[in-house]
Amino acid sequence: xxxxxxxxxxxxxxxxxxxxxxxxxxxxxxxxxxxxxxxxxxxxxxxxxxxxxxxxxxxxxxxxxxxxxxxxxxxxxxxxxxxxxxxxxxxxxxxxxxxxxxxxxxxxxxxxxxxxxxxxxxxxxxxxxxxxxxxxxxxxxxxxxxxxxxxxxxxxxxxxxxxxxxxxxxxxxxxxxxxxxxxxxxxxxxxxxxxxxxxxxxxxxxxxxxxxxxxxxxxxxxxxxxxxxxxxxxxxxxxxxxxxxxxxxxxxxxxxxxxxxxxxxxxxxxxxxxxxxxxxxxxxxxxxxxxxxxxxxxxxxxxxxxxxxxxxxxxxxxxxxxxxxxxxxxxxxxxxxxxxxxxxxxxxxxxxxxxxxxxxxxxxxxxxxxxxxxxxxxxxxxxxxxxxxxxxxxxxxxxxxxxxxxxxxxxxxxxxxxxxxxxxxxxxxxxxxxxxxx
Amino acid sequence: xxxxxxxxxxxxxxxxxxxxxxxxxxxxxxxxxxxxxxxxxxxxxxxxxxxxxxxxxxxxxxxxxxxxxxxxxxxxxxxxxxxxxxxxxxxxxxxxxxxxxxxxxxxxxxxxxxxxxxxxxxxxxxxxxxxxxxxxxxxxxxxxxxxxxxxxxxxxxxxxxxxxxxxxxxxxxxxxxxxxxxxxxxxxxxxxxxxxxxxxxxxxxxxxxxxxxxxxxxxxxxxxxxxxxxxxxxxxxxxxxxxxxxxxxxxxxxxxxxx
Numbered sequence: 001x002x003x004x005x006x007x008x009x010x011x012x013x014x015x016x017x018x019x020x021x022x023x024x025x026x027x028x029x030x031x032x033x034x035x036x037x038x039x040x041x042x043x044x045x046x047x048x049x050x051x052x053x054x055x056x057x058x059x060x061x062x063x064x065x066x067x068x069x070x071x072x073x074x075x076x077x078x079x080x081x082x083x084x085x086x087x088x089x090x091x092x093x094x095x096x097x098x099x100x101x102x103x104x105x106x107x108x109x110x111x112x113x114x115x116x117x118x119x120x121x122x123x124x125x126x127x128x129x130x131x132x133x134x135x136x137x138x139x140x141x142x143x144x145x146x147x148x149x150x151x152x153x154x155x156x157x158x159x160x161x162x163x164x165x166x167x168x169x170x171x172x173x174x175x176x177x178x179x180x181x182x183x184x185x186x187x188x189x190x191x192x193x194x195x196x197x198x199x200x201x202x203x204x205x206x207x208x209x210x211x212x213x214x215x216x217x218x219x220x221x222x223x224x225x226x227x228x229x230x231x232x233x234x235x236x237x238x239x240x241x242x243x244x245x246x247x248x249x250x251x252x253x254x255x256x257x258x259x260x261x262x263x264x265x266x267x268x269x270x271x272x273x274x275x276x277x278x279x280x281x282x283x284x285x286x287x288x289x290x291x292x293x294x295x296x297x298x299x300x301x302x303x304x305x306x307x308x309x310x311x312x313x314x315x316x317x318x319x320x321x322x323x324x325x326x327x328x329x330x331x332x333x334x335x336x337x338x339x340x341x342x343x344x345x346x347x348x349x350x351x352x353x354x355x356x357x358x359x360x361x362x363x364x365x366x367x368x369x370x371x372x373x374x375x376x377x378x379x380x381x382x383x384x385x386x387x388x389x390x391x392x393x394x395x396x397x398x399x400x401x402x403x404x405x406x407x408x409x410x411x412x413x414x415x416x417x418x419x420x421x422x423x424x425x426x427x428x429x430x431x432x433x434x435x436x437x438x
Numbered sequence: 439x440x441x442x443x444x445x446x447x448x449x450x451x452x453x454x455x456x457x458x459x460x461x462x463x464x465x466x467x468x469x470x471x472x473x474x475x476x477x478x479x480x481x482x483x484x485x486x487x488x489x490x491x492x493x494x495x496x497x498x499x500x501x502x503x504x505x506x507x508x509x510x511x512x513x514x515x516x517x518x519x520x521x522x523x524x525x526x527x528x529x530x531x532x533x534x535x536x537x538x539x540x541x542x543x544x545x546x547x548x549x550x551x552x553x554x555x556x557x558x559x560x561x562x563x564x565x566x567x568x569x570x571x572x573x574x575x576x577x578x579x580x581x582x583x584x585x586x587x588x589x590x591x592x593x594x595x596x597x598x599x600x601x602x603x604x605x606x607x608x609x610x611x612x613x614x615x616x617x618x619x620x621x622x623x624x625x626x627x628x629x630x631x632x633x634x635x636x637x638x639x640x641x642x643x644x645x646x647x648x649x650x651x652x653x654x655x656x657x658x659x660x661x662x663x664x665x666x667x668x669x670x671x672x673x674x675x676x677x678x679x680x681x682x683x684x685x686x687x688x689x690x691x692x693x694x695x696x697x
Contacts, residue, residue: 077535084535095536095668098494217460218503220489249462249501249677250493260460260679261501264491 007150008039008381014145020138021196036429037142038380042393042411049435052115052123052395053405055305058295060111060397063130063282065298067107070281071097081297082290086314089365090287091334092131092280094243096250100267100277103176107276110169110238111397112136112410115305117376124308124373126392127288130279132240135410136396137197139432140165140204143408146432158437162408165396166204172400173207173236176272181235182224183207186215188241188257198240207238217261222271236272237262243277285334285368286312309371313364322360322369326353329369331360344372378431380413389413393433409433440659441476444626444694445516446633448676451689455507456682462501463676464493464665465515467625471526473663478517484508495672496529497665511678518697523658526638526645534640537619541668544611547592553577554612563618564641567648568655570612571637574605575653587670602635602651603670609637609650610669623647624673625663628694633675638666662694 015037022035044052069076070087077084087093112133114126143162147154173183185207187198202209208224215234216223222234239246245255250263265271281287289310292303311318311329322329326345333341345353360367377388391413396406411431446465466478480500482488488502504511528534540546546554557573558566581599591611594604606622613620619640627634636649636657647657665673 085539088536088539095533095672096494098533216458216503219487248679249460253677253679261462261503264462264489264499264501267491 003150004039004041004146004153005381007146007153008037010149011039011142011145012037014149015142018141018145019196020141022193035138036415037138038413038429038431039146040379040381040386041432041434042378042391043434043436046436046438048123049407051304055123055303056113056395056397056405057403058299058301058304059113059125059128059291060108060399060403062295062298063111063128063291064105064107064399066294067130067276067279067282068101068105069298071100071278076294076297079297081293082287083314085365086284086286086290087281090281090284092278092282092284094278094281096263097276097278101269102266102276103178103269103272106176106399107279108282109172109176109274109276109399111399113395113397114392115395116308116373116392119374119376121376123305125288125291125305126308127285128283128291129394130283131275132242133394133396134194134197134240135394135412135430136165136406137194137200138430139408139410141200142430142432157434160407160435160437162406162433162435165406165408166201168398168400168404168406169201169238170205170207172398173205173238173272173274175400176274177235178269178272179233179235181222181233183236183238184210184215184224184234186210186212186237186239186241186259188212188245192240194240201238208232210237212241212257212259215259215262217259217265220261220265220268220270222259222262222265234271236274238274243280246273246277285332286314286365289368308373311369313360313367313369318369319364322367323357326357326369328372330372331356332368332370334366334368346372378411378413380415380429380431382415387417389415389417391431407435440521441697442519442521442628442660442662442694443517443697444519444662444692445514446626446692447514447690448512449689450511450676451687452509452511452680452682452684453686454682454684455509456680456684457505457507459504459508459511459678459680460501461503461511461676461678462499463513464497464499464624464673465513465675466498466500467517467519467662467664468496468498470529470663472522472524474520476518476520478515481512481514481516483510483512493665493672495665495667497667497673509684513676519662521659521662524647524661528640528643528645534619536668537621537640538614538617540611540614542671543588543590543607543669544614545590545592546611546615547595550592550595550608550611551615553595554615558616562616564639564646566616567609567613567618567620567637567639567641570616571609571648571650571655572653574609574612574650578605578608578650580605580651587674605650606635606637607669609648613637613639621645621666622669622673623661623663623666624670624675625661625665626692626694627662628660628696630691630693632690632692633664634661635670636661660694660696 108130112129247263313319378391394410584599591607594600610620
């Protein structure tokens with residue numbers, strides 16, 4: 001372990017040299033910053049992992065079934081399990097996807113499921129990210145570098161090899177690819193916060209890295225034009241551009257990042273889009289509440305992993321509870337992501353608390369409230385000191401022919417001792433995640 | 439049954455030549471219970487192949503691309519429609535819920551909610567929709583140029599001015615707030631003019647139409663529909679993107695006549 005700790009600065013130097021950066025916009029200015037790596041790994045014993053793995057596969061399978069149902073028969077609405085209003089008024093609900101069936105009925109090919117572990121060891125699901133979950137590349141490259149800097153670490157510890165993530169991605173893309181054409185990763189470009197990841201994953205999966213303008217739809221087929229002006233048919237697009245910018249003729253008209261008429265090619269089944277369009281309806285923070293019910297409804301199984309105790313002000317009983325206990329709860333704006341729009345009641349002055357109450361009363365559908373979970377802190381190195389900080393785990397679940405969980409994940413921690421928010425866009429750091437062989 | 443011929447022409451002039459122009463049009467009438475087409479044609483300049491499809495609401499769409507440089511873009515949609523009294527059986531029960539919640543351009547303001555209460559008077563369903571349509575007609579002043587494509591119901595209601603699109607959005611917002619499923623319809627009406635917008639309301643499993651701009655409640659003939667959706671944002675007649683920095687000037691002419 002000491003060797004590993006010594007390796008921290010070396011690993012970070014290598015990460016810097018490889019350009020492993022994370023871009024953030026602060027006050028309208030784009031800034032790239034290093035994503036600080038902490039060399040003490042999160043260690044997950046094999047037994048814990050088996051339980052996590054089963055729970056994650058179950059959850060993602062149910063979410064995929066839900067997405068298919070919502071855009072087709074809507075049986076779950078008709079049966080009164082999820083209120084229609086929650087679906088139709090969700091920002092992520094995309095009527096343009098009605099009746100559109102993605103290849104093999106898979107909507108969420110890459111799911112980033114955020115979990116936390118409480119002090120008593122129990123894991124809770126914090127949120128599901130089914131649109132464009134990012135972050136897998138950081139532990140991938142950190143593991144690769146650590147293995148070089150400190151090879152004995154992996155001889156002495158029975159850690160499951162995690163270098164197969166790109167293989168999982170490639171197999172999934174090949175599986176959903178509709179015509180044997182190229183797999184491409186579509187990036188919004190150099191100034192996207194996760195551009196390093198886009199280029200790294202393209203290199204590792206052997207996919208083409210496409211910039212806006214490299215792809216074009218002609219006669220309902222997607223074509224990639226390379227630097228020699230040669231045209232290649234495209235069968236699968238792993239897009240890192242969000243739905244609203246993906247086709248300017250159907251969604252945001254001013255988008256320069258999109259591919260005009262992509263939606264029509266996609267509707268005809270002439271290209272796979274990874275992740276599918278319309279997934280936002282299932283990772284809405286309001287829909288999250290219903291995921292355990294979805295597992296029971298579609299799979300007839302009991303959920304293996306629990307949600308954090310959640311209240312929806314939409315329901316009368318919860319509404320009253322939230323207003324009475326606001327100072328003890330975490331309040332989340334359902335439409336925000338990346339750690340924005342998360343407020344801890346206990347941090348607010350009485351005036352701000354009252355303002356928040358008014359906001360909740362004015363628009364109950366916009367908010368959810370959760371009990372604060374007593375996180376199990378993880379050790380990090382602050383200078384040469386070992387200190388404890390809040391951390392979460394983003395597990396990556398890949399759904400192709402079968403649903404598989406990558407045997408690692410992104411462990412993010414807060415550098416600020418008082419903060420519970422660990423998102424990288426809020427300036428945290430990351431660790432490797434070790435799954436033990438036994 | 440009544441027959442109508444229509445001719446809908448749009449000419450877009452670009453100030454300099456453009457290329458890689460992709461387009462998606464909703465300019466051809468749809469087919470439904472009360473609207474059959476004897477024929478419908480589309481002429482396009484520059485001459486390019488067009489793909490005919492449908493959007494999420496089953497509205498006909500026409501799309502494609504003009505890759506070579508061009509300095510104008512013309513589409514002419516013409517044909518003959520056979521209309522029955524305006525009644526459309528509910529197509530897809532499962533989507534009805536979508537027309538019961540507010541959408542981007544229909545969210546009512548506090549003033550609109552108050553307006554609804556004032557005019558409700560114990561009525562519901564179709565009778566209430568008719569009353570609201572007349573109330574909107576009386577409350578608003580028709581004033582072209584005072585609103586934009588993106589203006590919301592609340593904004594237009596606030597200034598008491600607007601065009602058919604705004605009248606329709608206001609009525610839809612009020613109907614949905616009263617629990618009546620309502621949707622936006624776009625198309626042609628007899629005479630010489632531009633496209634027109636009206637409202638469809640679902641009553642007892644049947645969509646019926648109201649035209650708040652012209653204070654017409656029980657629409658029967660003469661309304662040729664090209665698209666419907668949650669609001670105007672779902673039914674643009676012409677969307678396009680192209681490479682180039684050209685300014686554009688658009689001329690539209692529609693002729694509809696009963697034969």
